[in-house]
Amino acid sequence: MGELVIPRMGAILPIVHGTDDNSLKKGIGHYIGYGTVNPGETGHVVLSGHRDTVLRGAGKLKLGDRLYVKFEGNIYTYQIRKTWVTKADDRTVIVPIAKPVLTLTTCYPFDFIGSAPDRYIIRAELIEVKKDNGEV
Known part of the structure; x- marks a missing residue:
């Protein structure tokens, strides 16, 4: 459905629909559900990936780093504002x-x-x- 570009990690990741195991084998998963939207819509875009595959190196990201989402002919530039750790069953994130x-x-x-x-x-x-x- 698009690409996630993370310059600090040197990563260009395919974004796929869904966050089930099969989807996450193909790229970073776009969470589909209550409270989430597609890039380009006002609201909360949620992407998930495995720490030992597509998001290996996520711990190197710093506040202020930029993330780029290529979706439907546009590039959406996001800047990291906050990082934190929570329990796996914490649903207040989404x-x-x-x-x-x-x-x-x-x-x-x-x-x-x-x-x-x-x-x-x-x-x-x-x-x-x-x-x-064609450029980021």
Whole structure:
């Protein structure tokens, strides 16, 4: 459905519909459900990926870093404003938000073997929208 570009990680990731295991094998998953929207809509875009595949290196991201979402002919530029760790069953992360924001979620701790007990959350605000001319 699009691409997520994370310059600090040197990553260009395909965005796929859904966050089930099969979808996450193909790229970073776009969470579809209550309180979430597509890029380009005002609200909360939620993307999730495995810590040992597409989001390997997520712990290197810093406040102020930019994330780029290429979707339907536009590039949406988001800037990281906050990161935190929460429990895996915490559903307060995926809620409606009245302004355009992007949340990335992955398992935590990064070096944990097996099913990790926590989630690492990266919240970014939309700062720019431009037409996709093939460059970021």
